[in-house]
Amino acid sequence: MGRSPCCDKVGLKKGPWTPEEDxxxxxxxxxxxxxxxxxxxxxxxxxRCGKSCRLRWTNYLRPDIKRGKFSLQEEQTxxxxxALLGNRWSAIATHLPKRTDNEIKNYxxxxxxxxxxxxxxDPVTHKPKNDALVSSDGQSKSAAKLSHLAQWESARLxxxxxxxxxxxxxxxxxxxHHSSSNSxxxxxxxxxxxxxxxxxxxxxxxxxxPLPPSSPQSLDTLKAWTGSSWxxxxxxxGSGGAGGSANGxxxxxxxxxxxxxxxxxxxxxCENPKQMIEFVGSSGSSDSGMIKEEGxxxxxxxxxxxxLPEFKEGMGNNAVSFTSTFxxxxxxxxGPWTPExxxxxxxxxxxxNNDMEEGFTSLLLNSSGDQSLSDGGGESDKRSDYYEDNxxxxxxxxxxxxxxxxxxxxx
DNA sequence: AAAGATGTCAACCGCTAGATA
DNA sequence: GTATCTAGCGGTTGACATCTT
Numbered sequence: 001m002g003r004s005p006c007c008d009k010v011g012l013k014k015g016p017w018t019p020e021e022d023x024x025x026x027x028x029x030x031x032x033x034x035x036x037x038x039x040x041x042x043x044x045x046x047x048r049c050g051k052s053c054r055l056r057w058t059n060y061l062r063p064d065i066k067r068g069k070f071s072l073q074e075e076q077t078x079x080x081x082x083a084l085l086g087n088r089w090s091a092i093a094t095h096l097p098k099r100t101d102n103e104i105k106n107y108x109x110x111x112x113x114x115x116x117x118x119x120x121x122d123p124v125t126h127k128p129k130n131d132a133l134v135s136s137d138g139q140s141k142s143a144a145k146l147s148h149l150a151q152w153e154s155a156r157l158x159x160x161x162x163x164x165x166x167x168x169x170x171x172x173x174x175x176x177h178h179s180s181s182n183s184x185x186x187x188x189x190x191x192x193x194x195x196x197x198x199x200x201x202x203x204x205x206x207x208x209x210p211l212p213p214s215s216p217q218s219l220d221t222l223k224a225w226t227g228s229s230w231x232x233x234x235x236x237x238g239s240g241g242a243g244g245s246a247n248g249x250x251x252x253x254x255x256x257x258x259x260x261x262x263x264x265x266x267x268x269x270c271e272n273p274k275q276m277i278e279f280v281g282s283s284g285s286s287d288s289g290m291i292k293e294e295g296x297x298x299x300x301x302x303x304x305x306x307x308l309p310e311f312k313e314g315m316g317n318n319a320v321s322f323t324s325t326f327x328x329x330x331x332x333x334x335g336p337w338t339p340e341x342x343x344x345x346x347x348x349x350x351x352x353n354n355d356m357e358e359g360f361t362s363l364l365l366n367s368s369g370d371q372s373l374s375d376g377g378g379e380s381d382k383r384s385d386y387y388e389d390n391x392x393x394x395x396x397x398x399x400x401x402x403x404x405x406x407x408x409x410x411x
Numbered sequence: 412a413a414a415g416a417t418g419t420c421a422a423c424c425g426c427t428a429g430a431t432a
Numbered sequence: 433g434t435a436t437c438t439a440g441c442g443g444t445t446g447a448c449a450t451c452t453t
Contacts, residue, residue, distance in 0.1 A: 016421070016447080038438070054439075055422065090441060105442075106420050 013047045017056055021046055025053055026061050059102045066098035070107055078104055079112055083126040 013021075028044035034057065037050035046053060059065075070078070074096055081092045089101035089108075096104060113123040120128055 014423075036438080051424095051439085052422075058440095059421070087442065101441075102421075109443095110419055 012041075012049050012052075014052070017060075021048070022056070022061060025056060029057060029061075059100045064098055065100060067103075070099075070111075074099065075112065078108060079116075079126075082108060082112075082123075086124075 024044050037054045040053050041048050085091050089105040093101040093104050116123040
């Protein structure tokens with residue numbers, strides 16, 4: 001496009017910010033807001049480019065930033081979300097209130113990534129590096145499917161996030177135009193998924209027209225997706241890369257972060273859609289999409305039913321009714337989503353939380369070194385331990401995602 | 412105590428998407 | 433339809449701090 005970088009202008013300062021500069025920027029924004037970043041430096045009397053100012057503000061000066069050591073909870077969240085979302089730091093950051101994407105990225109690169117690598121776990125795939133060794137027994141396939149399910153959750157998560165944003169915007173414009181309206185509408189996450197699939201990315205920024213309350217078509221789409229040949233995805237695509245991925249599922253029906261790879265083509269695996277994931281939904285009042293996994297030997301006894309959140313919008317308050325059912329796990333949450341309530345539901349709820357807490361991630365977090373995969377027991381024990389842990393790991397991730405705050409700074 | 416190695420993290424760079432003229 | 437502007441994202445760099453020898 002032939003645009004010169006904004007910092008190319010001579011006379012603009014680079015490098016570390018001085019306290020004086022911070023003070024100027026802070027004072028200006030507190031008084032005037034940031035408005036246009038490009039125009040800000042001259043108005044604020046700073047010899048910096050707008051981009052530099054924006055970065056300084058968002059990563060350091062913003063008042064709602066928490067600095068300092070990451071808590072165990074935060075570490076766990078990062079690892080789990082990274083397993084789901086890859087290097088999409090801004091998306092991960094939306095689940096860690098008061099942490100910036102830059103900070104999370106740095107923490108991942110300097111701490112967590114190394115810890116995983118040290119344990120022989122590939123920080124990109126979150127699988128042991130010798131995973132190929134066990135591919136013949138079918139267990140890795142199970143893990144991969146589990147992974148894919150989680151990636152589906154990633155898509156849902158994004159749809160959910162978009163929906164929350166839309167919801168907020170709608171409620172704002174609603175308040176604008178109908179200052180006292182108590183109408184409420186119920187939207188299914190599945191219809192959100194479909195709407196985001198149909199709409200160009202970023203449309204939500206200016207979403208003014210209300211979506212239809214339900215979209216049976218969306219469920220057809222989902223069924224079509226699961227039933228027809230799955231678009232194959234390049235392996236490693238989920239690990240980020242410059243740009244592009246940030247917009248996730250919008251625009252088409254491609255699984256945004258899927259790195260699922262089998263030796264068989266996906267359309268073979270999908271011959272019987274029921275063996276994969278079946279989306280059952282109704283266009284009735286509940287309007288919930290349901291993910292069901294059947295016919296999995298390794299999942300014996302595991303009837304997983306994730307009831308996607310129903311977004312009940314009304315009175316400008318994002319009231320959400322939410323249920324999720326895992327084996328030995330039921331959780332429900334009614335009312336506005338707040339970090340506290342989510343945490344409470346995640347930790348206290350009706351969840352048999354021990355399994356979650358003792359999952360793979362906890363192994364990482366509690367690991368004092370290299371013992372987890374190298375100590376004691378034979379190879380097969382280690383493998384079965386891994387898959388047991390891995391199951392918990394992904395369950396834990398799903399749990400986390402299901403309790404993900406839609407009310408994050410980003411929205 | 413000094414030198415080199417390693418770790419940390421703020422800031423920069425380049426790219427992209429969306430908006431606008 | 434094209435060019436440009438703007439904001440945001442993820443990868444990378446480099447200065448500084450800390451650790452090790």
